[in-house]
Amino acid sequence: MKSVSGAVHSLDHSASGRPGFEVSVAGLLGLTCQSCGAAFDLAVDSASIIHVARDTAELASWEDETFESIEATEKTSALELVEDELLLSIPYVPRCPKCAADDTPRTHEFS
Known part of the structure; x- marks a missing residue:
């Protein structure tokens, strides 16, 4: 990692009626291209809203909702939320800008 910062901010849950956090990360990551093997920097700027249920029953009642949610526990850590974000x-298969611009399918033979 070159330079990354993260933050967790409490939401004003009066608007949604549900307590939660906004988790954000921003910075520059040093990655290796999985196509050509070159090192490159990837700018990251991501944020998510995570609603926090008081217990398992409340979390279950949100099952059909379309937002991210977790159950509040003493082990819920702001650092873990930032790490997850x-x-x-990060892309599952990082590709440098040159390889990402090349739409040619890559096939490799192994012996």
């Missing part, structure tokens, strides 16, 4: 912002 960062991991979710």
